[in-house]
Amino acid sequence: xxDAFGLPQSLLVLGGTSEIALATARRLIARRTRTVWLAGxxxxxxxxxxxxxxxxxxxxxxxxxxxxxxxxxxxALGKVFAEGDIxxxxxxxxxxxxxxxxERDPASAVRVAQTNYTGAVSACLVAARALQAQGHGSxxxxxxxxxxxxxxxxxxxxxxxxxxxxxxxxxxxALYGTGVHVMVVRPGFVRSKMTAxxxxxxxxxxxxxxxxxxxLGLRRRSETVWVPGALRVVMSALRHAPRAVFRRLPx
Amino acid sequence: MPADTVxxxxxxxxxxxxAQLIRxxxxxxxxxxxxxxxxxxxxxxxxxxAYGDAAQNAGGAVLDMxxxxxxxxxxxxxxxxxxxxxxxxHRLMELLLPLGWFVPxxxxxxxxxxxxxxxxxxxxxxxHVSGSFARHVxxxxxxxxxxxxxxxxQGTPLFDATAGGMGLTGVILTAAVRLQPVETSLMSVDTxxxxxxxxxxxxxxxxxxxxxxxxxxIDLLAxxxxxxxxxxxxxxxxxxxxxxxxxxxxxxxxRTPRLPAAxxxxxxxxxxxxxxxxxxELWFRKAPRARTGExxxxxxxxxxxxxxxxxxxxxxxxGFVQYQFVVGHGxxxxxxxxxxxxxxRRCPSFLAVxxxxxxxxxxxxxxxxxxWTLALDLPAGLPGLAxxxxxxxxxxAAAGGRVYLAKDSRLRPELLTTMYPRLADFRALRAxxxxxxxxxxxxxxxxxx
Numbered sequence: 246x247x248d249a250f251g252l253p254q255s256l257l258v259l260g261g262t263s264e265i266a267l268a269t270a271r272r273l274i275a276r277r278t279r280t281v282w283l284a285g286x287x288x289x290x291x292x293x294x295x296x297x298x299x300x301x302x303x304x305x306x307x308x309x310x311x312x313x314x315x316x317x318x319x320x321a322l323g324k325v326f327a328e329g330d331i332x333x334x335x336x337x338x339x340x341x342x343x344x345x346x347x348e349r350d351p352a353s354a355v356r357v358a359q360t361n362y363t364g365a366v367s368a369c370l371v372a373a374r375a376l377q378a379q380g381h382g383s384x385x386x387x388x389x390x391x392x393x394x395x396x397x398x399x400x401x402x403x404x405x406x407x408x409x410x411x412x413x414x415x416x417x418x419a420l421y422g423t424g425v426h427v428m429v430v431r432p433g434f435v436r437s438k439m440t441a442x443x444x445x446x447x448x449x450x451x452x453x454x455x456x457x458x459x460x461l462g463l464r465r466r467s468e469t470v471w472v473p474g475a476l477r478v479v480m481s482a483l484r485h486a487p488r489a490v491f492r493r494l495p496x
Numbered sequence: 497m498p499a500d501t502v503x504x505x506x507x508x509x510x511x512x513x514x515a516q517l518i519r520x521x522x523x524x525x526x527x528x529x530x531x532x533x534x535x536x537x538x539x540x541x542x543x544x545x546a547y548g549d550a551a552q553n554a555g556g557a558v559l560d561m562x563x564x565x566x567x568x569x570x571x572x573x574x575x576x577x578x579x580x581x582x583x584x585x586h587r588l589m590e591l592l593l594p595l596g597w598f599v600p601x602x603x604x605x606x607x608x609x610x611x612x613x614x615x616x617x618x619x620x621x622x623x624h625v626s627g628s629f630a631r632h633v634x635x636x637x638x639x640x641x642x643x644x645x646x647x648x649x650q651g652t653p654l655f656d657a658t659a660g661g662m663g664l665t666g667v668i669l670t671a672a673v674r675l676q677p678v679e680t681s682l683m684s685v686d687t688x689x690x691x692x693x694x695x696x697x698x699x700x701x702x703x704x705x706x707x708x709x710x711x712x713x714i715d716l717l718a719x720x721x722x723x724x725x726x727x728x729x730x731x732x733x734x735x736x737x738x739x740x741x742x743x744x745x746x747x748x749x750x751r752t753p754r755l756p757a758a759x760x761x762x763x764x765x766x767x768x769x770x771x772x773x774x775x776x777e778l779w780f781r782k783a784p785r786a787r788t789g790e791x792x793x794x795x796x797x798x799x800x801x802x803x804x805x806x807x808x809x810x811x812x813x814x815g816f817v818q819y820q821f822v823v824g825h826g827x828x829x830x831x832x833x834x835x836x837x838x839x840x841r842r843c844p845s846f847l848a849v850x851x852x853x854x855x856x857x858x859x860x861x862x863x864x865x866x867x868w869t870l871a872l873d874l875p876a877g878l879p880g881l882a883x884x885x886x887x888x889x890x891x892x893a894a895a896g897g898r899v900y901l902a903k904d905s906r907l908r909p910e911l912l913t914t915m916y917p918r919l920a921d922f923r924a925l926r927a928x929x930x931x932x933x934x935x936x937x938x939x940x941x942x943x944x945x
Contacts, residue, residue: 246938252882277908380513380515
């Protein structure tokens with residue numbers, strides 16, 4: 246169960262090798278979290294992540310999960326929920342893709358969309374139903390500021406996050422009053438392996454800062470969290486900028 | 497039976513979870529609800545004054561017992577009442593006071609049910625004299641997980657598991673409670689100020705035994721030499737001859753003033769260090785240095801907050817946590833250290849109460865042990881509060897103390913066995929009586945009770 250401060254005792258990570266997810270897991274294990282499920286494609290990286298979290302004192306399980314196989318989500322996640330209540334589901338998988346290549350190769354562009362959007366739709370719905378049945382829990386969805394307004398440099402990734410973001414907001418409204426809380430987290434540029442080698446954007450942040458914002462959002466039962474918080478204002482301005490102006494901005 | 501899925505919280509308004517709310521109107525309906533409550537179980541709920549998640553049950557059933565509120569019999573010569581568990585102490589006071597009887601124990605609110613009073617084994621300002629509530633319960637009828645109704649007498653293991661058992665042994669249907677005789681409905685109250693914590697503890701130690709009721713309000717925002725300064729209010733039921741002539745015409749009248757309810761949406765941040773500091777300063781200054789024999793209404797003396805319905809809303813949307821712990825006699829140093837830490841941290845708490853407990857109660861999970869208990873309210877949104885309270889838990893546990901389950905919403909489960917040595921007995925009895933875990937609450941899930 247979550248306590249009065251929204252701190253979970255059990256955590257399910259979808260995308261078990263995500264740096265943001267692992268930073269969040271580390272932070273929560275230092276508080277109340279004792280059981281962690283890492284869902285992801287079986288890999289040495291997933292096992293390493295599990296070993297690391299075990300070292301912090303949590304009971305860690307891994308479960309095979311692939312965003313690109315939505316038909317298997319029900320079975321994979323059903324197995325986790327059958328073992329006991331999950332207080333927090335953190336949806337952290339996603340791919341950035343390679344904008345230039347993806348524009349040339351529609352199939353790889355579709356894979357970005359399927360991972361970030363279609364796969365997330367299926368996983369969120371499966372998790373939401375299980376959370377609703379247990380009458381409590383949070384679903385935290387990692388969106389991105391890129392979804393707030395698509396820009397030339399990464400509109401394939403951005404549009405997939407825009408879809409996910411809109412979906413998660415709607416799901417949050419649908420679950421309002423059911424005891425299940427949906428929180429959309431919109432980080433800006435996060436310094437991680439996903440963005441390694443990319444030019445850094447202003448207001449860049451780290452996985453640890455995102456983790457801290459997630460913990461704060463859980464305590465406040467927030468519906469939307471921007472990391473860093475100043476992005477809320479910046480993105481509000483950018484969202485309303487005329488197309489002709491936005492196109493020329495160095496963002 | 498009307499049933500609906502709703503989000504439920506405790507009085508602190510933190511951690512809402514959804515449950516099917518069932519309101520049985522007869523013992524049969526209650527038994528049916530227990531039989532049919534499904535894999536996620538059920539938990540009885542009274543008036544929802546437990547601060548944390550004791551009367552919540554995510555995904556399962558919550559049995560609102562307040563419709564079962566008949567008073568079956570009052571024995572005015574012996575001073576006992578037999579009533580349904582859903583009867584509130586407020587209702588009992590309304591009925592019993594004109595007859596010259598009072599409830600044996602009342603907490604800081606009249607709006608608790610008899611069932612809840614036994615389930616949390618509540619205590620009051622008279623614990624050092626009278627012990628906690630269950631000590632005055634002769635027997636009760638308990639609806640257990642098998643659908644049977646058992647009559648449970650004082651002194652039996654099932655009684656001691658249920659007293660303080662947080663509703664996890666079954667649903668109390670009726671109880672026979674022994675009452676306290678009174679001549680009037682007024683209290684004769686002595687008030688004095690204590691300059692600091694040591695002064696306060698010395699006064700309580702030296703003179704507590706002279707008063708039936710005793711409590712101290714502490715200013716936890718006072719620092720330095722004034723750390724722990726307090727206002728003591730102590731007293732007893734006023735005898736008839738202490739009343740002025742006019743009041744003697746209706747000496748047993750029960751009057752309860754009521755102010756408008758706190759608004760549904762309260763601006764957050766109003767309870768800051770500054771506002772609470774100002775309140776505490778005024779509250780301390782307003783109290784007389786020493787005054788004896790002041791006549792007060794019962795509601796003023798026992799239940800000042802009941803005058804403001806929904807006062808819990810003043811903490812805003814984020815809600816609040818109440819922290820109440822006890823440390824035994826001889827552990828005064830721990831108490832001093834905790835008070836100092838809270839003062840130094842400048843936690844905006846304006847409801848901080850210190851009292852001395854008497855003898856421990858027989859309930860296996862009953863809270864009181866002989867020693868010092870401090871209770872304080874804190875806004876849940878205070879930065880770093882979770883970690884700070886964890887540190888206080890460690891101090892309390894190391895001193896052999898414990899926190900109160902009826903108020904808890906955040907304890908680490910690991911500390912529970914240290915704090916409650918009879919937990920193993922409680923678990924064994926539950927495993928035997930309720931092997932399928934029909935009686936389940938968010939509290940029992942969170943702390944693995």
